[in-house]
Amino acid sequence: MDTKLTYKDAGVDTKEGERAVDLMKPHVKKTFNENVLTGLGGFGSLFKLDTSSMTEPVLVSGTDGVGTKLKIAFLMDKHDTVGIDCVAMCVNDVLCQGAKPLFFLDYIATGKVQAEKIAEIVKGIADGCSQSGSALVGGETAEMPDFYQDGEYDMAGFSVGVVDRNKMITGANITKGNKVIGIASSGIHSNGYSLVRKVFFDKMQMKVTDYVEELGMTLGEALLTPTKIYANACNAVLSKHQANGIIHITGGGFFENIPRIIPKGLGVKINVGTWEVPAIFSYIKQCGNIEQMDMFSTYNMGVGMMMIVPESDAEAVIETLRNAGETADLIGEIIEGEGVTLC
Numbered sequence: 001m002d003t004k005l006t007y008k009d010a011g012v013d014t015k016e017g018e019r020a021v022d023l024m025k026p027h028v029k030k031t032f033n034e035n036v037l038t039g040l041g042g043f044g045s046l047f048k049l050d051t052s053s054m055t056e057p058v059l060v061s062g063t064d065g066v067g068t069k070l071k072i073a074f075l076m077d078k079h080d081t082v083g084i085d086c087v088a089m090c091v092n093d094v095l096c097q098g099a100k101p102l103f104f105l106d107y108i109a110t111g112k113v114q115a116e117k118i119a120e121i122v123k124g125i126a127d128g129c130s131q132s133g134s135a136l137v138g139g140e141t142a143e144m145p146d147f148y149q150d151g152e153y154d155m156a157g158f159s160v161g162v163v164d165r166n167k168m169i170t171g172a173n174i175t176k177g178n179k180v181i182g183i184a185s186s187g188i189h190s191n192g193y194s195l196v197r198k199v200f201f202d203k204m205q206m207k208v209t210d211y212v213e214e215l216g217m218t219l220g221e222a223l224l225t226p227t228k229i230y231a232n233a234c235n236a237v238l239s240k241h242q243a244n245g246i247i248h249i250t251g252g253g254f255f256e257n258i259p260r261i262i263p264k265g266l267g268v269k270i271n272v273g274t275w276e277v278p279a280i281f282s283y284i285k286q287c288g289n290i291e292q293m294d295m296f297s298t299y300n301m302g303v304g305m306m307m308i309v310p311e312s313d314a315e316a317v318i319e320t321l322r323n324a325g326e327t328a329d330l331i332g333e334i335i336e337g338e339g340v341t342l343c
Helices: 014-029 067-076 082-095 115-132 193-203 219-223 231-238 253-261 279-288 292-298 311-323
Strands: 057-065 100-110 135-143 153-164 179-184 245-248 266-270 303-309 328-336 339-342
Touching (some): 014 115, 067 082, 067 153, 082 115, 082 153, 115 153, 193 279, 253 339, 279 292, 303 311, 311 328
Antiparallel strands (some): 100 153, 179 328, 245 303
8 A cells, every 4th residue: 555645744844834823923913013904824915005195105125135144043053133134135225215114024945844943033034124114014934845954044035115206215316525424334234144154164264153352252143243224224314304325235345336326427435444344344354365345345344324415414414323323424425437436
């Protein structure tokens, strides 16, 4: 007689998946607001859109993942912060258009669902949503046996925000003489981890548990520091001031991200040394013997987000950011030419 097989025999445990949902529910529900019209478990998520204060509402969306930073989480067996990174990478992009984040969805794929681990990941996602003012309205946990190595997973997120069309920030209003304000990052954020791993684990043969005097913590703690979410910073500024451009410094560092919104015929001069560069970047540079240009081409170098504002507003914007708890500095200006110049 042929042996009868079940889905569990194939590596998919639906009961463990159900248990994961039960464990994550309290984290998800804390992000809900009056606009969320559905609970967990529906085929689609419903979110009531209030645009009564807008003349021409425009939805702004963004999607991203965490990249190989997840490998640090695997090594440390710590999974409650990478969800913040996932939210940050999506939301910070949406903020650059001047949008207010509304809701977020996540996708987690793993070889074998472990309920407690999935709940830890979702807790981080919920924490990121709370920081950004987003409701976590839905998601998917996919169990894919034989596709991922044991204990590993990947995740991605999707953020939706809204902005009135007449308040959209596109970079079109940027002019010569505008000032560049840098808002501090929390560290590496979620880009450049392939090089990080090459430097520390391959070249230096270090472990995540190694205590690094220069960093004041273990290597793993420094590398797993969550990406900063700039929703409060943007809200504080845009409620009072004009911003001609907002730039999220992600993969590609200064040289790829800044030109994305600069009008043709204009360039940006960045005055290196006008802000504090976190020790982790000096440590990467030292250990990897990496050139300065490569550092600025890969990492945020301590500036997670930039705002381009009229010269007359620069001091007031910096004061607003500092009053909102941010570390902000005047780091450059818009000049004639093209590209990014480090001075």
